Amino acid sequence: MALGRNVKLVRELRGFTQKELSDRTEGVVSQAALSALESRDSKRSVFLKELAKALCVPTATLLKT
Numbered sequence: 001m002a003l004g005r006n007v008k009l010v011r012e013l014r015g016f017t018q019k020e021l022s023d024r025t026e027g028v029v030s031q032a033a034l035s036a037l038e039s040r041d042s043k044r045s046v047f048l049k050e051l052a053k054a055l056c057v058p059t060a061t062l063l064k065t
Helices: 003-014 018-024 031-040 048-055 059-063
Strands: none
Touching (some): 003 031, 003 048, 018 031, 048 059
């Protein structure tokens, strides 16, 4: 798995919509950016730290393959 897929998996396990996760980043990551990250299943993102914090997981969790 790459970053986008891991973000989606953890987001869904937490029961968050993309909009709710975006809100938890205090607007740093827009819903559109989150959607693009998840759909293209990127291996990296400038938003890694913000997403990990909002999902309450270590960054390593989101980077696992």
